[in-house]
Amino acid sequence: MTVVDLDSPGDTVIRPATLAHVFLRTNKFDEMVAFYKKFLNAEARFESSRIAFLCFDEEHHRIAISAMPGTSEKMPSSAGLEHIAFGFNSLQDLALAYRQRKKLGMEPTWCVNHGITMSIYYKDPDGNHLETQVDLFDNNGDATDFMLSDEFKRNPIGTDFDPEEFVRRLQSGEDLASIKKRPEIGTRGTPAHLLNKH
Structure with a gap:
């Protein structure tokens, strides 16, 4: 075990190892828990009438949902x-998840090639936005270069894009690099649907 001098912590904060989970408060508890179980094919590691801890991987929980009194x-x-x-490993996985959700009645609210990710967005019952995405570069250095x-x-x-x-395009056998390449449309401001107050 490495000995750390806690009396001389330095001038910067140590970076976290991971982003562990998201906690959501709701006044639609049953609806939200059912939605996330379906949306993520998640299982409850613990669930009561007021709180649920859901996971879709090896972690003990990734999404916590709680019915908190006074929530508006x-x-x-x-x-x-x-x-x-939420990240996927391939364009094919992203497309398959899109089609599976569509079959379950879950329609996307926005589909966009950000240039660094191909992303399909949804909304949960409380109106929280959820992004499902695939990284379009093989390494983070190239993605950062594109962002610059x-x-x-x-x-x-x-x-x-139209999902x-x-x-x-995927079914046609088109080259994946061609599908990943973002069509350039010039300057773009904030999309109107993101400014929607409803």
């Missing part, structure tokens, strides 16, 4: 967390 409806225009992102590029500076939001067209 979410205000979309207030400051706070904008979305939670003129293309990304002009359009840090991305280019929208069914995305599926068709």
Whole structure:
């Protein structure tokens, strides 16, 4: 075991090893728990009538949901967390999850090639945004280089796509590099649906 001098901690904070979980308070407890079980194919590691700890991997929990007294409806225009992102390993996995969710009646709210990720967004019953994504670069260095590029500076939001067209392109055998490449549309401001207050 490495001995750490806790009396001389240094001038910067040690970085976390991981982002461990997200905790959501709700006034729609049963609906939210059912949604996340379905959306993530998650299981409850613990569940009562007021709190649930859900997971989709080896971690003890990734999403905690609690029915907290006095919780009001979410205000979309207030400051706070904008979305939670869930990563997939391949474009095929992203497309398969999209089709599986569609079969379960879960339709995306926005599909966009950000340039660094191909992303399909949804909303949970409380109105929280959920991003499902695939990294488009093989390493983080190349992704960072793209984020420093003129293309990304002009359009840090991305280019929208039709998810069914995305599926068709994959099924056609089109080269994955071609599918990953973001069509450049020039300068883009904040999409109108992200400014929607409802």
